[in-house]
Amino acid sequence: MNTYKKLFAYVPEIKNKAIFAVIFTAISNLTLFFAYYKIWTIIKVIFTKNSSDGLIKYSNLIVILFIAYGLIYFLGLWQSHLLAFRLETRLREKGAKKLLRASESFFDTHSSGEVRKIIDNNVEGTHMAVAHLIPDQTAAIITPILMLILVFKIDLFLGLFFVGVVLASFFIMKAMMGDKTFMEIYMKKLDKLNAGAVEYVRFIPVVKIFNAPLKGIKSLYESIIDYRDIVYEYSMSCRIPFVTFQWLLNIFIVSPIFLAIFMVKNGSDPYLWSAKILFFTLFTGMFFANMMKIMYVSTYHFQANSAVDNLERLFEEMQSKKVIFGEAKKIDKADIVFEKVDFSYDDEKNILEDFSVKFQEGKSYALVGSSGSGKSTIARLISGSYPLDKGKILLDGRDIKSYDKDFLMDNIGMVFQNPKLFKGISIYDNVALAKENSEKKEVIEALKKARCFEFIDKFEKGVDTVIGDAGVNLSGGEIQRISIARIFLKNPRILILDEASAAADPENEHELQIAFKELMKNRTTIMIAHRLSSIRGVDEIFLIDDGKIKEKGNHKDLMAKDGSYKYFVDLYDKANEWRI
Structure with a gap:
């Protein structure tokens, strides 16, 4: 929330568009889950009543609900994108105004290319945080709750099993995301790599004249190696949790079958449980997609926070060592x-x-x-x-x-x-x-x-x-x-x-x-x-x-x-x- 508090301070007059984006996204998700509930109704009718009565009506309703979901979700995205584009404009305007008033010392320590790269890259980073993360975060929070409600509505025991699935998934996902300090290190290594690449491009004429190898541009070579090492290290640290998550997902899909067998042996309707297992299997894939979205939301949220901090740090540096002038307007002798x-x-x-x-x-x-x-x-x-x-x-x-x-x-x-x-x-x-x-x-x-x-x-x-x-x-x-x-x-x-x-x-x-x-x-x-x-x-x-x-x-x-x-x-x- 602190990230959005910083961002919305630049666009206070339209920050209510973020609220509209959240509301529209929430309504669209409710519409979507109502459509899923009607799909469950159709499956149950087919398996238990062996009849096609009402299927056309339910099917038409489901189509209407999916269309409504798309339109309402689009309205949410529209609101968040309007806010994001206004924010980008405002940040660029502030950057230009700050540059006009920046201290002379700032231009001695920052090249024009460096300043432009910092402003452009980080302003673009805020776009993702507002245009996409506001709807995605809303969906990531609401979706697991609605899933639990829907599964409990279908069956109490499947609901309890699904609670275990959710808790295990969040635990593994936390391990899969790795050390929290990684993103900070990753962003620094990436900035260093970008700076080295710019320097290399500037020295291309020298490289061509003297046929210098890549190792000759020491800073770029070291940046590439450092970036490679940190990404490889992080990837290796996540491989066990990620493989475990994939493995458990398959187990989660299969396990309810054993629950169904147990319930049928104890007198439950086999046709009804067949319908429940089919719907739950389809539902698990949707849950997996939502968990991946939550993980990426966390990553992009960190990048957005880093982008805001980088911009504000740059704005502060522009004002550092700034001379405060007086009001005198008369010179008698120009000594x-x-x-x-x-x-x-x-x-x-x-x-x-x-x-x-x-x-x-x-x-x-x-x-x-x-x-x-x-x-x-x-x-x-x-x-x-x-x-x-x-x-x-x-x-x-x-x-x-x-x-x-x-x-x-x-x-x-x-x-x-x-x-x-x-x-x-x-x-x-x-x-x-x-x-x-x-x-x-x-x-x-x-x-x-x-x-x-x-x-x-x-x-x-x-x-x-x-x-x-x-x-x-x-x-x-x-x-x-x-x-x-x-x-x-x-x-x-x-x-x-x-x-x-x-x-x-x-x-x-x-x-x-x-x-x-x-x-x-x-x-x-x-x-x-x-x-x-x-x-x-x-x-x-x-x-x-x-x-x-x-x-x-x-x-x-x-x-x-x-x-x-x-x-x-x-x-x-x-x-x-x-x-x-």
Whole structure:
């Protein structure tokens, strides 16, 4: 019940459909058993009265009852499916809304493919729990009770025997289902296997190039072995109870014959007992099918509970490390100060430790250093989207978290190495989304400043050209220039360029550098670059090493020091001289 309490909390306005599903299923089962009772009546008449009187009437009634059973059961399924589909929609909506509001830390620890797999797989798991398990659980509970009533109605001694059959079956079924912890282990192994399979698919090009065997993808191979072992172990643990259940079922079918012989010897009607044994034999098969349904209901119920827990855990992780912003909406001077900042993504290894630096308004800065040194982390922290482990980041002398989030985002512009454009909308609309209610002349001016008309003019529809249409192919540098046009339109006080020209070809890089020069005017600019030739004109360069500032100064001063910065520049120059 706790599982359904969690699920129905997402669809409170239509949770009564679950009640209707239960009611319709219960009525359909009552109808079905009334039909079985009439079948018993026909069998008894044939065996004891040796007459066909009333058989046509009973047969027609049975047909009507079975049709009614199907229609009423369909109504129950219809109600549960309507509830299930609404629940799926609501869970996906919640997942999308939670993603929009998720902390930046969440996206650093969860890939988009992983998040999609968790949401899709587990949302689908809830469908079975609601659409099918509600009717099936209702039937699984009602059916044994109605069976007992019907068998006792036929004969007291058969009823007592059937009670023994039910108790023995439930005992064996419990053993057949195995250890309760298995499903939890099974789900974890299955998730690990799925993740390994995704990783393997991503590495298929490498596998083909180097003809690597499956064992070369260690995680997938180990996942397959672990999954095989747990399934085999569970199957072997269930084999004795399952075979016992099959064996006892056959005994249960045969045993009433001996009871009938005993009763006939003691004066009972042999024809009546022949009818009872025939009906009981048919009835036992129905009981066996219901017991298997009960077992599967238990399995699917666990999977549904696991699916709900996985989704809620994911939703909680989306909100973890989320920064609570303030309401301030005024910046007089766009100075940025880091005061003894400690920061880690995983609460274990510090990326920055006791880090302090100041970026003054209107000046340009460059962060250089080896990969993993903390350059991009510094840039990300300026957005205020990550909670610090220690220290403060001040903007205009005020804690960056004290600002209104939307106001802060309006005043910080970021250009990344691989910007994204929205397909299905025009170049104009891709730029216009950077500023709400922007005028057309503002968008056109931003495109001009970003030097986008160098390539837009080649399209027949110009700025109204739809991204993704046939024949519309944009290079990495052209996409980058459109993203720069967004920043021109946004007009922020602070500019962060994270490897913004890394993917550009020589022709596009020239255009980008002209655009960047215009974009950086009168803004606090922080650049992260591996192309050291692009940062020589900035006001100050910081060489970051292991989360600390190792060297700082302008290009000329740092080259004169003959330190690590000069070493990097010399390596860069040598790399540029290399030719095939």
